[in-house]
Amino acid sequence: MSNSQSSEEHRRKAEEEKGSIAFAVVTVSDTRTPETDRSGQAIRQLAEDAGHQVIAYRIVHDEPDEVADALEAFSDSGAQVIVFNGGTGVSRRDRTYDVLSRALEKELPGFGEIFRMLSYDEVGAAAMLSRATAGTYRGCAVISMPGSTNAVRLAMEKLILPEIQHLAWEITR
Numbered sequence: 001m002s003n004s005q006s007s008e009e010h011r012r013k014a015e016e017e018k019g020s021i022a023f024a025v026v027t028v029s030d031t032r033t034p035e036t037d038r039s040g041q042a043i044r045q046l047a048e049d050a051g052h053q054v055i056a057y058r059i060v061h062d063e064p065d066e067v068a069d070a071l072e073a074f075s076d077s078g079a080q081v082i083v084f085n086g087g088t089g090v091s092r093r094d095r096t097y098d099v100l101s102r103a104l105e106k107e108l109p110g111f112g113e114i115f116r117m118l119s120y121d122e123v124g125a126a127a128m129l130s131r132a133t134a135g136t137y138r139g140c141a142v143i144s145m146p147g148s149t150n151a152v153r154l155a156m157e158k159l160i161l162p163e164i165q166h167l168a169w170e171i172t173r
Helices: 003-018 036-049 065-076 096-103 107-129 149-172
Strands: 024-026 053-060 081-085 133-137 140-145
Touching: 003 036, 003 149, 024 036, 024 065, 036 053, 036 081, 036 149, 053 065, 053 133, 065 081, 065 096, 065 140, 096 133, 107 133, 107 149, 140 149
Parallel strands: 024 053, 024 081, 081 140
Antiparallel strands: 133 140
């Protein structure tokens, strides 16, 4: 069986076994509110349009304790995937990556690598400033991306939604 056949078989099994995936969404921002959080709204809409459910949502300040608290709370919430948006850059206030990278049990470096490659087409060399990352934590997939709505759409449409059932299946098998 070739690798592509194996991947396709895994995707098929994952879709059969996992069905709808339970998402938790965390927006990391010092300024956004539920009304102005376009990126969090986009994640919710894209996930739901793909047949999944958003079971938890929170906006936290870009403070390490708040990011860590959201990770802990949502890993115990029944969510299969926790999607963070915001705080992935290199400014002093960007701390999401720092908190999550210390907590991840297994890192998925391909997510960040492919995200930056795809982002390059949109933002050029500035793509290298993103510390988008993904991995596993307590049986959940954890994905962290920049907070811009364009970045969220790119990550959700090109990377997360096409593989989320497969990823959730792999983590639990």
